[in-house]
Amino acid sequence: MELRRADIIADALEELVFTGGFHDGDRLDELRLAAQFDVSRTPIREALQRLVASGLAEQIPRRGVFVRQPGPVELMEMFETMAEIEGVCGRLAAMRISDAALEELDSANASCCAAVEGGDSDGYYRENERFHHVIYHQAGNGFLEHEALRLHRRLKPFRRLQLRWRGRLSQSMAEHEAIVEALRAGDCERAAEALRGHVAIQGEKFHLLMSSLRSAAE
Amino acid sequence: MELRRADIIADALEELVFTGGFHDGDRLDELRLAAQFDVSRTPIREALQRLVASGLAEQIPRRGVFVRQPGPVELMEMFETMAEIEGVCGRLAAMRISDAALEELDSANASCCAAVEGGDSDGYYRENERFHHVIYHQAGNGFLEHEALRLHRRLKPFRRLQLRWRGRLSQSMAEHEAIVEALRAGDCERAAEALRGHVAIQGEKFHLLMSSLRSAAE
DNA sequence: GCAGAATTTCTTGTATACAAAAAACTTGAC
């Protein structure tokens, strides 16, 4: 249970930014938010500071704080970074992964497959997330795991878009299996390469999607 | 010029935490700091929130915020992560680096060498930092660059300790040259490997130092 | 003398008041 209202408000605002409740450049008006959440400006300001610290908003002194949605370029950069970090996690995990974790990956994959066949989109995402989280954890580096989780979470709303591609899901499952195989074999470089490619392709699909949306708008 | 006192105070507190002005677990008393900086609690609280957000302190609701120095395990994890991120930057930079940047690396290396020979420790650090920053930048990914800079900065106070090793500096210089060579050749994997090793060895030296300090204390 | 309950003090979290800077508006000259 959270005791500080500022934290509750920060969570709510983060969620709103993530789910597109705010647009890039929107000013986060302290008084309006204070009225909206029925608190004074103080907890609002603390919540806004948290958003600024996590990069979801930008503060211009004496002007206010403005939401800052990543543009196409930054998104591509974030996807590329995520791909590289996943690769790193894979490389380390290949050296350190436990048998139990390998089984959990198999289990997550099986659930993922079932979700794909059943058309259960939410289930797919949940199990896919579990798959990746296990790998982060098995890298055996708490600091790295934390960073990976942070970026993974930040990209979450954008990752959902890339599943629109026909056949992407089954391809993704095949990649998952190749990843587990490399991890099981303890093949660092293959695991790194497989994971990097698996995530990088999401960025590329995303890029294509953005381009097509743009050209469709013209 | 910074207009918000909270930012100035946050910078000062960060510096104090970095330079060891506070020890792990120290409570950051709002009233005491307010008196010390001659401001009210409000800007102090905002500054403390920034420390918490950047991981330099921990907040326990209704109890206060406490400085949080990384322990040996976390430090090793941070060094390992830094090594991997540098490796990633090297891999990307090998594909994207400009001729001008290659020359700047040579220049930084030359200055570094000169500093080593002249016993100019500060100069060595400055040029070494320039060397690494150029590589981060040449990775051509602003987001990754930002993350690399952040971690690099966080590890700064601990990196200084590892130069106590006799011969480490000249070895480090040789590694720098191998890195530039790989980058110039556009050899991704070799650049990645060289940079990863270059940083990883710092973590190992650091580990040895910690162990020796511990055994010396017994 | 000591354990535990009750009270007091202290500290954090929140609300409000005030100061200063920026934005918006008004007014007036051309």
Place this chain on the structure above:
DNA sequence: GTCAAGTTTTTTGTATACAAGAAATTCTGC
């Protein structure tokens, strides 16, 4: 009508006041 100077309004940054929970202290019964 337009532009600019001056004024008002709005908004942020800071100080202070108040509320509530935690820690420290005191008091009481044995």
